[in-house]
Amino acid sequence: NLPKQVKIVEVGPRDGLQNEKENVSAAVKIELVDRLSRAGFTNIEAASFVSPKWVPQMATSAEVMAGIARRAGTIYSALTPNMQGFEAALASKADEVVIFGSASEAFSQKNINCSIAESIARFESVAKAAKERGLRLRGSISCSFGCPYQGEVPLDAVADVVGRMRDLGCDEIDIADTIGVSTPRKTQAVMETAAHAFRLEGISGHFHDTYGQALANIYASLEVGVSIFHSSVSGLGGCPYAKGATGNVATEDVVYMLNGLGIETGIDLDQVVDAGAFISQQLGRKGVSRAGNALLAK
Numbered sequence: 001n002l003p004k005q006v007k008i009v010e011v012g013p014r015d016g017l018q019n020e021k022e023n024v025s026a027a028v029k030i031e032l033v034d035r036l037s038r039a040g041f042t043n044i045e046a047a048s049f050v051s052p053k054w055v056p057q058m059a060t061s062a063e064v065m066a067g068i069a070r071r072a073g074t075i076y077s078a079l080t081p082n083m084q085g086f087e088a089a090l091a092s093k094a095d096e097v098v099i100f101g102s103a104s105e106a107f108s109q110k111n112i113n114c115s116i117a118e119s120i121a122r123f124e125s126v127a128k129a130a131k132e133r134g135l136r137l138r139g140s141i142s143c144s145f146g147c148p149y150q151g152e153v154p155l156d157a158v159a160d161v162v163g164r165m166r167d168l169g170c171d172e173i174d175i176a177d178t179i180g181v182s183t184p185r186k187t188q189a190v191m192e193t194a195a196h197a198f199r200l201e202g203i204s205g206h207f208h209d210t211y212g213q214a215l216a217n218i219y220a221s222l223e224v225g226v227s228i229f230h231s232s233v234s235g236l237g238g239c240p241y242a243k244g245a246t247g248n249v250a251t252e253d254v255v256y257m258l259n260g261l262g263i264e265t266g267i268d269l270d271q272v273v274d275a276g277a278f279i280s281q282q283l284g285r286k287g288v289s290r291a292g293n294a295l296l297a298k
């Protein structure tokens, strides 16, 4: 009894590119976002207003947001760790701002340089400002399935941060497997815990494919009713503060699987494959989407 419809949040332009060593120009990022918009995504994570000293690749975020051709009905999201980030997101006309915390204390320190409790206090002003301006608010929770620094992350820790994000007024909450270590049964336990602390319709799965488990984890999440997933075109990416973490699950692979299951996404797979070929060519390497490469070889 799987959901009939799924929303895919395309995070390639942000999560995918944030870790690239070589500078990717704003023009290329704009072209990528525009191709993804044309492919039919209703939500694209296009920008990240974080410190350029921490994540240099995202320094062009304002330029990208100014240059893209916005498709009516598509939500263009931006990461906003604090009020400085929020002001930049507001100026760039982001439709949704993303506060990002962690279920792991150790990862919170490495990624955003503060404790979980301090991060929630910082997010309060961002959340309040977002509500006042009528912007959508999303909360992302890293290391919900395991942490590169502390290892196991208890279910209670996930439930606690989900509850705090809910209390801040988040419209959607991402349960993220930052280092791709989860397996299907564990995924179901974490997703059920998260849904219990929030609401099932607002829970999304953000899976990295480091251990090759991402599609299985998505299927396992579908079985418990989760209907929002994040993915990255061509499987781009990795987190700068999670050593060895590879990209998100590839969008092409997710759309291929959902198409086969008869689940509606509104996304044109051929156009996603084209967008993946475009960015792979720009980066000078072959994309890692299995479905994408198979379709390109046809």
Ligand code: HMG
Residues within 6 Å of the ligand: 015, 018, 048, 049, 050, 051, 052, 054, 055, 079, 081, 082, 083, 084, 085, 086, 100, 111, 112, 113, 140, 141, 142, 143, 176, 177, 178, 206, 208, 239, 240, 241
């Ligand atoms: P900090 O150093 O603790 O903060 O950084 P600060 O307030 O002391 O500021 C220090 C400097 O940063 C100042 O500049 C600020 O102006 C500047 P200086 O005076 O030294 O020249 N600054 C900013 N500049 C631009 N935009 C801003 C901003 N804020 C401060 N918004 C901070 C705290 C959170 C800013 C920093 O740690 C940071 O930017 N971290 C980046 C973390 C990041 O982007 N990680 C990757 C994204 S999360 C992710 O990928 C996980 C996810 O995909 C889910 C998953 O898979 O797990 C979402």
Ligand code: MG
Residues within 6 Å of the ligand: 015, 176, 178, 206, 208, 239, 248
């Ligand atoms: Mg991520």
